[in-house]
Amino acid sequence: xxxxxxxxxxxxxxxxxxxxxxxxxxxxxxxxxxxxxxxxxxxxxxxxxxxxxxxxxxxxxxxxxxxxxxxxxxxxxxxxxxxxxxxxxxxxxxxx
Amino acid sequence: xxxxxxxxxxxxxxxxxxxxxxxxxxxxxxxxxxxxxxxxxxxxxxxxxxxxxxxxxxxxxxxxxxxxxxxxxxxxxxxxxxxxxxxxxxxxxxxxxxxxxxxxxxxxxxxxxxxxxxxxxxxxxxxxxxxxxxxxxxxxxxxxxxxxxxxxxxxxxxxxxxxxxxxxxxxxxxxxxxxxxxxxxxxxxxxxx
Numbered sequence: 001x002x003x004x005x006x007x008x009x010x011x012x013x014x015x016x017x018x019x020x021x022x023x024x025x026x027x028x029x030x031x032x033x034x035x036x037x038x039x040x041x042x043x044x045x046x047x048x049x050x051x052x053x054x055x056x057x058x059x060x061x062x063x064x065x066x067x068x069x070x071x072x073x074x075x076x077x078x079x080x081x082x083x084x085x086x087x088x089x090x091x092x093x094x095x096x
Numbered sequence: 097x098x099x100x101x102x103x104x105x106x107x108x109x110x111x112x113x114x115x116x117x118x119x120x121x122x123x124x125x126x127x128x129x130x131x132x133x134x135x136x137x138x139x140x141x142x143x144x145x146x147x148x149x150x151x152x153x154x155x156x157x158x159x160x161x162x163x164x165x166x167x168x169x170x171x172x173x174x175x176x177x178x179x180x181x182x183x184x185x186x187x188x189x190x191x192x193x194x195x196x197x198x199x200x201x202x203x204x205x206x207x208x209x210x211x212x213x214x215x216x217x218x219x220x221x222x223x224x225x226x227x228x229x230x231x232x233x234x235x236x237x238x239x240x241x242x243x244x245x246x247x248x249x250x251x252x253x254x255x256x257x258x259x260x261x262x263x264x265x266x267x268x269x270x271x272x273x274x275x276x277x278x279x280x281x282x283x284x285x286x287x288x289x
Contacts, residue, residue, distance in 0.1 A: 005229075005276040008207045009245040012226035014219045016134075016246060023129040026143060030121040033150045034114065040151055 101166035110157055121150055127167055128174050134247060135178035135239055137185045138231070145181060149174045168256065175239065175257045182235035191232055191279060193287020200225040208284050229276055236260075237272040244269050 101123075108116035125146070132145045152173050160169050196204065199221035207222070226246065230238045236258070243254045244265075251269075255262045 003277065004207055004280045005273050006245075008222065008226055008229070008280070011203070011207065011219060011222040012246055013248065014222075016223050023126045023133075025122055025125040025129075029125070029143065029147075030118045033121055033147050034117060036147055037117075037151050037154050040155070 103162070106157070106160070106166070109154075117154070120153070124150075124153075124167070124170055127170060131171060131174040132178060135175070135182065135242060137178075137181045140181060145178065148181075149177045152177055164256075172257050172259070175243075176259070179235055179239050179258070182238060185235075191228055191283065193283055196225070196228070197221075200228065204280075204283065208280070229279060232279055233272050233275065237268050237275075240265055240268050241272045241276075245273075 105116055105119075109120055128146050128149050129142060132142050132149065136142055136145065153170060156173065160166065193201065193204075203222040203225045207225075223246075230242060233241065240254055240258065240260075243249045243257065244251070249257075251262050251265050254260075255265050258265065260268070
């Protein structure tokens with residue numbers, strides 16, 4: 001099978017070399033980058049908080065989970081509510 | 097170039113020293129613009145993309161720990177920035193003979209007839225044709241094949257620049273070449289007069 005892509009790539013490499021010039025930095029390029037960099041830094045203040053926010057979010061989830069767990073355990077261990085029982089007894093007495 | 101990138105100088109850049117930052121830009125501009133020009137998406141200005149690369153370098157410079165030479169690290173950022181930009185443009189599903197300019201069509205004729213290019217202009221047209229064929233590939237395959245076949249970089253270099261393991265680079269290149277060969281055969285079959 002004729003490898004035409006390799007042949008094309010070989011010729012294209014010659015084309016690249018022919019059109020390749022020594023790149024020169026345009027005037028004002030560095031200043032423009034510095035301006036954009038300063039602007040990008042100011043535009044995203046949230047990014048500075050990301051390293052702190054990630055563990056904080058994890059901690060918040062862990063705390064919420066622990067609270068729910070403790071709540072469930074506390075509910076299952078609570079002795080019968082005396083007030084409710086007394087109310088039920090009174091109702092039964094009144095009905096009789 | 098490499099000797100100026102010492103630890104003290106990098107520290108000055110990290111501390112936002114304007115002089116050191118300007119120096120970084122002017123020293124690395126030839127390297128960055130060369131990579132950007134080699135992997136430029138359609139309708140994007142190379143200088144604009146180079147600026148994006150430099151901003152990323154400044155954003156990530158805290159993550160540079162000196163494991164690789166600084167220019168290699170910069171090359172990797174430049175390549176990945178280009179890859180992200182290439183991903184945002186759709187790959188052309190297929191190239192038709194009618195899509196080619198006159199010079200590109202002649203360049204394809206030359207390749208199909210196995211005649212060698214005669215002038216610099218014809219070589220440039222051949223390069224443009226190669227770029228147009230590469231545009232039919234997905235962004236990562238296009239990047240890998242450009243680095244391997246047009247810039248003649250080694251598989252190890254490409255693996256380092258793209259962050260892909262060497263076997264992955266080889267497999268992707270193999271498949272991409274096969275696709276391009278089929279594309280050229282299809283062009284010859286359907287479009288040649």
